Amino acid sequence: MTVTLNHCLGLAAVIFVTGMAGFIVRRNAIVMLMCIELMLSAVNIVFAAFARQHADAGGHVFVLMNFAVAAAEAAIGLAILVEIYRRRRTVDVDELKTLME
Amino acid sequence: MHSPETQTVVQESLLRWIVLLPLLGAAINGLLNRRLPRAAAGAVACGAVGLSFVLSVVAFLRLAALPAGERLLADIVAPWLGYGPLRVDIGFALDPLSAVMALVVTGVGLLIHIYSLGYMSHDKGFQRFFTYLNLFIFSMMTLVLGENLLMLFVGWEGVGLCSYLLISFWFNEEANAAAGKKAFIVNRVGDFGFLIGTFLLGVTLLPHLEPGEGLFSFRVMQHHAHVLAPVATVIGLLLFVGATGKSAQIPLYIWLPDAMAGPTPVSALIHAATMVTAGVYMIARMNFVYVLAPTAMEVVTIVGAATAVLAATIATTQNDIKRVLAYSTVSQLGYMVMACGLGAFAAGIFHVMTHAFFKALLFLGSGSVIHAMSGEQDMRVMGGLAKKLPITFWTFLAGTFAIAGVFPLAGFFSKDEILWKAFSSDGGGVALWLVAFLVAGLTAFYMMRLVVLTFHGTNRASQEVRHHIHESPLSMTLPLVVLAVLSVAGGWIGWPAFLGGSNHFEHWLAPVFADGGHGAAAAAHHGGEALAHGAAAAHGAADHAGDHGHVALERGLAAASLAWGLLGLSLGYLVYSRRTKVADTMRGLAGGWPYRILLNKYYVDEAYDGAIIRPGFRFSRTVLWKGVDAGVIDGLLVNGSALVVAVIGSLLRLLQNGLVRFYAWSFTVGVAVFVVYLSLKG
Amino acid sequence: MEAFLFWSCGALMVLGGVMMVLQRSAVVAALWLVFAFIAASGVFAVLHAPFLAIMQVLVYAGAIMVLFLFVIMMLQGPVMEGERKRMALPLWPAAAIPPLAVLVLVGAWVSQRTPEPLRTALPDGFGGPRDVAAALLGRYLLAFELISVVLLVAIVGALALGHGERKAS
Numbered sequence: 001m002t003v004t005l006n007h008c009l010g011l012a013a014v015i016f017v018t019g020m021a022g023f024i025v026r027r028n029a030i031v032m033l034m035c036i037e038l039m040l041s042a043v044n045i046v047f048a049a050f051a052r053q054h055a056d057a058g059g060h061v062f063v064l065m066n067f068a069v070a071a072a073e074a075a076i077g078l079a080i081l082v083e084i085y086r087r088r089r090t091v092d093v094d095e096l097k098t099l100m101e
Numbered sequence: 102m103h104s105p106e107t108q109t110v111v112q113e114s115l116l117r118w119i120v121l122l123p124l125l126g127a128a129i130n131g132l133l134n135r136r137l138p139r140a141a142a143g144a145v146a147c148g149a150v151g152l153s154f155v156l157s158v159v160a161f162l163r164l165a166a167l168p169a170g171e172r173l174l175a176d177i178v179a180p181w182l183g184y185g186p187l188r189v190d191i192g193f194a195l196d197p198l199s200a201v202m203a204l205v206v207t208g209v210g211l212l213i214h215i216y217s218l219g220y221m222s223h224d225k226g227f228q229r230f231f232t233y234l235n236l237f238i239f240s241m242m243t244l245v246l247g248e249n250l251l252m253l254f255v256g257w258e259g260v261g262l263c264s265y266l267l268i269s270f271w272f273n274e275e276a277n278a279a280a281g282k283k284a285f286i287v288n289r290v291g292d293f294g295f296l297i298g299t300f301l302l303g304v305t306l307l308p309h310l311e312p313g314e315g316l317f318s319f320r321v322m323q324h325h326a327h328v329l330a331p332v333a334t335v336i337g338l339l340l341f342v343g344a345t346g347k348s349a350q351i352p353l354y355i356w357l358p359d360a361m362a363g364p365t366p367v368s369a370l371i372h373a374a375t376m377v378t379a380g381v382y383m384i385a386r387m388n389f390v391y392v393l394a395p396t397a398m399e400v401v402t403i404v405g406a407a408t409a410v411l412a413a414t415i416a417t418t419q420n421d422i423k424r425v426l427a428y429s430t431v432s433q434l435g436y437m438v439m440a441c442g443l444g445a446f447a448a449g450i451f452h453v454m455t456h457a458f459f460k461a462l463l464f465l466g467s468g469s470v471i472h473a474m475s476g477e478q479d480m481r482v483m484g485g486l487a488k489k490l491p492i493t494f495w496t497f498l499a500g501t502f503a504i505a506g507v508f509p510l511a512g513f514f515s516k517d518e519i520l521w522k523a524f525s526s527d528g529g530g531v532a533l534w535l536v537a538f539l540v541a542g543l544t545a546f547y548m549m550r551l552v553v554l555t556f557h558g559t560n561r562a563s564q565e566v567r568h569h570i571h572e573s574p575l576s577m578t579l580p581l582v583v584l585a586v587l588s589v590a591g592g593w594i595g596w597p598a599f600l601g602g603s604n605h606f607e608h609w610l611a612p613v614f615a616d617g618g619h620g621a622a623a624a625a626h627h628g629g630e631a632l633a634h635g636a637a638a639a640h641g642a643a644d645h646a647g648d649h650g651h652v653a654l655e656r657g658l659a660a661a662s663l664a665w666g667l668l669g670l671s672l673g674y675l676v677y678s679r680r681t682k683v684a685d686t687m688r689g690l691a692g693g694w695p696y697r698i699l700l701n702k703y704y705v706d707e708a709y710d711g712a713i714i715r716p717g718f719r720f721s722r723t724v725l726w727k728g729v730d731a732g733v734i735d736g737l738l739v740n741g742s743a744l745v746v747a748v749i750g751s752l753l754r755l756l757q758n759g760l761v762r763f764y765a766w767s768f769t770v771g772v773a774v775f776v777v778y779l780s781l782k783g
Numbered sequence: 784m785e786a787f788l789f790w791s792c793g794a795l796m797v798l799g800g801v802m803m804v805l806q807r808s809a810v811v812a813a814l815w816l817v818f819a820f821i822a823a824s825g826v827f828a829v830l831h832a833p834f835l836a837i838m839q840v841l842v843y844a845g846a847i848m849v850l851f852l853f854v855i856m857m858l859q860g861p862v863m864e865g866e867r868k869r870m871a872l873p874l875w876p877a878a879a880i881p882p883l884a885v886l887v888l889v890g891a892w893v894s895q896r897t898p899e900p901l902r903t904a905l906p907d908g909f910g911g912p913r914d915v916a917a918a919l920l921g922r923y924l925l926a927f928e929l930i931s932v933v934l935l936v937a938i939v940g941a942l943a944l945g946h947g948e949r950k951a952s
Contacts, residue, residue, distance in 0.1 A: 004898040021882040022804035048830040057918035068930040072937030079944040097759030769881035776888040
């Protein structure tokens with residue numbers, strides 16, 4: 001069974017939805033950030049698949065850009081979480097409801 | 102006349118300073134207000150207007166140095182509107198007509214500024230007063246020097262605003278504030294017509310413009326006047342509605358007598374000498390439209406004549422010294438408007454100028470009297486002031502003789518010119534001449550009545566007031582003297598041909614009114630060329646009139662009007678100073694109903710009140726306020742829209758629950774919906 | 784061979800992701816995510832992206848996940864108190880339906896496409912460091928610079944966040 005582009009897209013969709021569901025279900029902000037990383041990875045797979053299909057290294061460049069974005073997001077997100085934890089002693093997003101209404 | 106075959110326009114950036122200096126003065130006085138000492142405020146205001154006057158003279162001399170057909174200075178400051186073919190500039194232009202007006206406005210304005218230094222010296226609002234005065238001069242100069250009709254309109258509205266501000270200057274008294282409002286509102290009615298006329302003019306003219314031509318520029322409009330022919334009557338009448346408001350003609354004259362609530366220098370400057378002549382100036386300025394519209398001209402003539410009679414009759418019975426002068430002003434404005442209606446624009450403007458001199462003089466004289474009488478304005482308690490106020494008396498007398506048309510004072514020439522045109526023009530005739538003649542006699546009569554009641558006999562005021570009577574300070578008497586000289590000699594520049602003169606004034610204005618004196622259509626077609634030719638033609642026409650135009654008849658009519666004026670003067674003197682048989686008969690009449698009608702000004706105010714104002718109030722109260730405002734706007738729109746927002750908000754508030762995961766969930770729902778949309782779209 | 788590698792790595796990656804979501808302990812979840820990322824590097828290798836496969840291990844599984852683990856250990860114990868409580872039963876379907884719907888819809892959409900086998904005729908050295916570097920520093924130079932700006936901003940932001948706390952305390 002040869003691998004088709006559709007298979008790559010399907011795999012990426014499954015992984016992406018896994019991350020999505022995790023983001024909705026989990027209350028731990030750190031795990032939610034990790035779910036975002038998973039979703040980004042799914043996107044990376046799509047990029048790589050299309051890069052191969054078009055024989056164009058441009059897709060790889062965007063994956064690298066995604067790496068950078070993921071790294072930046074992780075750094076900032078975690079810094080914010082640390083800051084929140086210092087003030088509120090929790091990273092449970094359901095407790096962080098001060099923006100309600 | 103931007104078109105190539107016409108003359109080049111001389112750029113003269115002096116003009117903007119004539120206009121802007123008073124604005125600068127107003128800004129200084131207005132911003133610093135009480136922080137500025139009185140002396141400084143007065144110096145700034147008078148200096149600004151004085152400089153403006155000097156610059157006007159310089160500009161006038163430069164204009165006069167040009168050949169007669171090319172007398173036009175322009176100062177385009179900046180583009181104002183520019184959209185497609187629509188182009189209007191902020192700019193000023195000086196031609197013989199606006200030069201006359203500029204000199205009169207700044208000259209008389211300067212004298213009245215100086216007079217105000219004395220008159221207002223004890224007033225708390227000294228700085229504010231001069232701010233408004235300077236602002237008025239600025240607006241009036243914009244009106245007079247504006248290069249296009251929109252600039253004129255800016256000035257037109259500006260003087261209306263200043264008039265309002267100055268009428269209700271002592272706003273602590275309700276009557277003054279009401280008078281200001283009345284003037285403003287009545288003028289708005291006229292402005293409405295003016296604006297509609299302006300729009301109609303613009304719409305008609307716009308398709309015919311060549312690239313680069315300013316839409317409302319007077320020269321351009323004049324150049325293309327022939328395309329206006331089909332709508333000239335409508336435009337002329339609409340613009341005239343504006344003129345009836347500003348120049349106090351029937352039916353909108355009612356605000357001017359009430360405007361006397363303002364300080365007397367204001368009455369002199371705005372409500373006699375300058376602003377109220379704006380309508381006459383506008384008609385003269387738009388002469389190229391009016392000559393295309395005989396019907397409009399006829400209406401203008403009739404309204405002017407009717408106003409002259411109506412106001413003159415009312416003036417014979419009023420007891421307030423300023424009201425007499427106010428009605429006299431309305432009557433004289435009727436004269437000017439009538440002259441314009443007859444196509445005798447030069448005669449109308451000539452009367453504008455002489456009238457500015459002697460009416461300003463009379464108002465300032467009455468101000469001097471009121472000043473001396475501690476604010477009293479009722480002539481019935483005056484009398485015998487001639488000895489106490491010698492300068493005021495003699496200058497006032499000069500003004501009276503001038504307005505009565507006594508030879509060789511200023512009024513004689515301008516009034517006689519108008520009378521002659523009323524007799525000899527195509528639109529005039531014996532009947533019109535008789536009406537104007539009657540008004541001349543009435544004018545002489547009521548002016549003499551005023552003089553006698555005020556200056557003659559014994560003083561009827563209370564002991565205390567009588568004790569305070571004193572001649573006014575130099576700052577007030579000096580303008581009186583200057584204006585008296587002008588009232589005596591100001592008419593000599595228009596010394597008519599039939600008395601051996603050559604009427605420089607008419608020749609000076611001839612290029613502007615070339616179309617009027619000549620075949621209108623032909624002149625309009627030839628544009629600028631026609632200006633030069635027209636000037637020559639007007640010369641010819643004037644000489645023509647002198648040669649073949651019944652010199653004897655003209656002399657005879659002049660003599661008749663002179664005699665009639667003197668008769669009016671003597672009658673006024675007889676009736677109000679001595680008990681004679683004639684006087685008794687007249688007095689007998691005075692008790693009757695004609696007298697009461699006149700005293701109550703023909704009940705025009707009451708009629709307006711009943712016909713327009715009260716129904717308007719009732720309509721506003723029941724329908725507009727209770728129905729539209731409270732019901733629809735407040736109830737339905739304001740509260741209703743707030744209610745809708747509140748309901749939607751209370752629903753949306755449920756979504757804003759602060760749970761990040763809920764937001765993510767909604768986001769996912771959105772993604773699902775979006776994917777459905779994409780797949781449906783294919 | 785390629786198909787086998789693709790499906791096994793893909794399955795491992797899905798497994799890693801699912802286990803990460805289901806694990807209550809944040810530390811264990813992070814380790815499962817590392818597992819998924821390593822599997823992802825296998826997927827990259829199958830897709831002829833050797834450079835990305837290596838970077839995935841080095842940057843993602845290495846650097847970024849170490850940062851996560853570090854923060855998790857710094858903040859709290861292995862399991863968060865609030866997550867011990869189960870989610871109330873009626874809420875489960877509500878939470879699960881939208882992601883499932885997305886999955887079904889995307890799947891349906893993808894399956895509509897005519898399947899095209901992945902290209903096999905690729906230039907020499909495709910996806911290698913030289914190839915990627917040529918693209919990165921040639922056509923995509925601006926994107927490359929933007930990446931550096933993003934990282935710079937992230938560094939400054941992280942420093943500012945940490946610094947402000949020190950000042951306050």
